[in-house]
Every structure is written in structure tokens, then in C-alpha cells.
Amino acid sequence: MKETAASILSSLADQGFRMTKLRKAIAGIFASNCLPLSADELMGLLRSGETAFNRATVYREIAFLKEQGVIQEIQFLHERVKRYELASLDHHHHLVCLRCNRVEDIVLENDLVEQEKSILKSKGFKVTNHMLEFHGICRGCL
Amino acid sequence: MKETAASILSSLADQGFRMTKLRKAIAGIFASNCLPLSADELMGLLRSGETAFNRATVYREIAFLKEQGVIQEIQFLHERVKRYELASLDHHHHLVCLRCNRVEDIVLENDLVEQEKSILKSKGFKVTNHMLEFHGICRGCL
DNA sequence: CAGTTTAATGCAACTAAGTTGCGTTTGTCA
DNA sequence: TGACAAACGCAACTTAGTTGCATTAAACTG
Numbered sequence A, B: 001m002k003e004t005a006a007s008i009l010s011s012l013a014d015q016g017f018r019m020t021k022l023r024k025a026i027a028g029i030f031a032s033n034c035l036p037l038s039a040d041e042l043m044g045l046l047r048s049g050e051t052a053f054n055r056a057t058v059y060r061e062i063a064f065l066k067e068q069g070v071i072q073e074i075q076f077l078h079e080r081v082k083r084y085e086l087a088s089l090d091h092h093h094h095l096v097c098l099r100c101n102r103v104e105d106i107v108l109e110n111d112l113v114e115q116e117k118s119i120l121k122s123k124g125f126k127v128t129n130h131m132l133e134f135h136g137i138c139r140g141c142l
Numbered sequence C: 001c002a003g004t005t006t007a008a009t010g011c012a013a014c015t016a017a018g019t020t021g022c023g024t025t026t027g028t029c030a
Numbered sequence D: 001t002g003a004c005a006a007a008c009g010c011a012a013c014t015t016a017g018t019t020g021c022a023t024t025a026a027a028c029t030g
Helices: A005-014 A021-032 A039-047 A055-067 A113-123 B005-014 B021-032 B039-047 B055-067 B113-123
Strands: A071-075 A082-086 A093-097 A103-106 A126-137 B071-075 B082-086 B093-097 B103-106 B126-137
Touching: A005 A021, A021 A039, A021 A055, A021 A082, A039 A055, A039 A082, A055 A071, A055 A082, A071 A126, A103 B113, A113 A126, A113 B103, B005 B021, B021 B039, B021 B055, B021 B082, B039 B055, B039 B082, B055 B071, B055 B082, B071 B126, B113 B126
Parallel strands: A093 A126, B093 B126
Antiparallel strands: A071 A082, A093 A103, A126 B126, B071 B082, B093 B103
């Protein structure tokens, strides 16, 4: 399910939210960037467009898109910044190279749904989300 | 393998590092605290002791203990702070309750070693570490 | 198309979490 | 006991993100 900038914007518009320059620009960036972006990287990409946007506004737009379930937050272990990617991507995890910092998506064979069910049974803990990142050395850096 | 403050300190001393007040206090805290502590929580616990320690020094000691492999860093998705726990604990993951923030340790039945092997084969990526946290609602909050 | 409304914006000041430079203290060993 | 480097305290700084408030601009209304 590859989401486009237009489909993101129209689903927001359906809910009565405005279609602003910034929102259009950010939707375009997320729709064409499959790797998780930090707020700073996002601002860099925005800066290369025509309009300049304020830092606070960009952070507020990120918070808004997260709240609306358009993007999801990711936190890598070795980093201090939060990252964001489209929430509509197929469920996957990340391989993070500690040498070159490159991030690769990975879809696991046996996902963690079974694990989560057994956690509910054994611990009474209802898992709503999980976060799994592999850290190591990528093919190019080995 | 339950590590004691004394065993941590003596293994550091063997390598020629000093046995300072702060180091002793922190080793004691980690040895008797099985849940991951933030720098700030650690400083709170230290403050309840007799000597006052400086923030910068505590951060430097954390960096040192991490470097020496005594403690390991953990990052929860919903938090901004880094947390630390003894690296010698048996391999486990965490259940983080989004309501009460309580953290529970969990040992998974089938760990991710097989997964990591298959990642090496299929992607040429050598996993050295992974990070898996489950987020949800705990028994008490359900 | 002008007027109105309120979401969205920009600015500046602030906070949290951690880092750095540098001069001083202290644990350890000769 | 003296020397020396590891460890320390202080203050100033950085990074990443947040907040209050006054202003602007989408989008609807007549």
C-alpha cells in the first residue's frame, strides 16, 4: 500500500484540516522518502524548496501528523533524535549500520504477533506496539 | 549471574581503574536495582546518600561504565532520556506500560538469535545487538 | 467576491538532557 | 611521602524540542 502525497492530504482534508504549503511539502517528502527522517533532516529537505518554514511550525506539523496516524515515530538506540516514517508502510523493522549509519528496512519471516499473544496470556500485559531495531555492520562496511 | 557491587568494582580495579566514592555508590545502585535507571534517577538515588556528586561527573561515570561494558544503554520509544541497566543481566526485553510507565522485564521463549543468523545470510548484515521493547497496558492498568 | 472564523504560522524565549574545557583534587603506586 | 594521571567540580555551551502570544491565511458563508 504505497501512499501518495495526494492521498495523505485528501484524507486529512476529509476531516476538515487545511491544506497548507507546509503540509503539502511534508506530505510530498514522506511519500517519496522510504527511510525514517529526523526533524532536522526534514527541515533540510524543506529548505531546499521555495518557502522557508519555521522550526516550531515544523515540529508542530510533525506532532499533528503523528497524532493523525499519518506518520510514526522511531527511536534508534545510538541516536538522540526521533525519526519519522509513513505509518502506512508494511510492518517492518530496521537494520542500522553502526559504521556508516545507513538504515535498511527488513520484514521478518515470523513476526511478533504470536509473541504478543503469549505475553497477554502469561503476563496480562496488552501489547499495543513494539519496537525492534537490529544494530550491526552492513554488507558494505563488513 | 547476579553481579554484585564488589564484583563490578574488583573487575574494574583489575584493569587499573580507581575505586572512587562515586564509582562505589553507582556500582551499589546498579547491583541492587534491576530496572533501567535514567541519569536523573541515578542522581536522585545518589543525592540520598551522604556525598553530593556533580552532574557532569555522573554523566562521565555513566559513559565510562558503558564503555567498560558494565552497563548497557536502553532507549524507550516514548521517552527522551536514555536509561541504563547492568549489562550482565540475562538477555531480556521490556514491557513498558504507557499508562503507569512501569517497566517489567521479559524473557522471550524463542529469542532472536535465529532471526539474526538469517539476516546475515539474506542481507549480509552482521547484527551485533538488537533492541526490542513492547509497549502497551499492564495488568494493573487494564 | 468580501467578510469571518479559526487553524496554522512566526518569533522569541524557554526547557530538558547531556557535553566540554579547564583548573583542582585525590587514589594509587613507586 | 611524593608524583602523576584518573577523576572531579564548576560554569558555560549545545542539541533537540516546546510554549505563549500576537499575526497570517485557508476555507467556509452570505
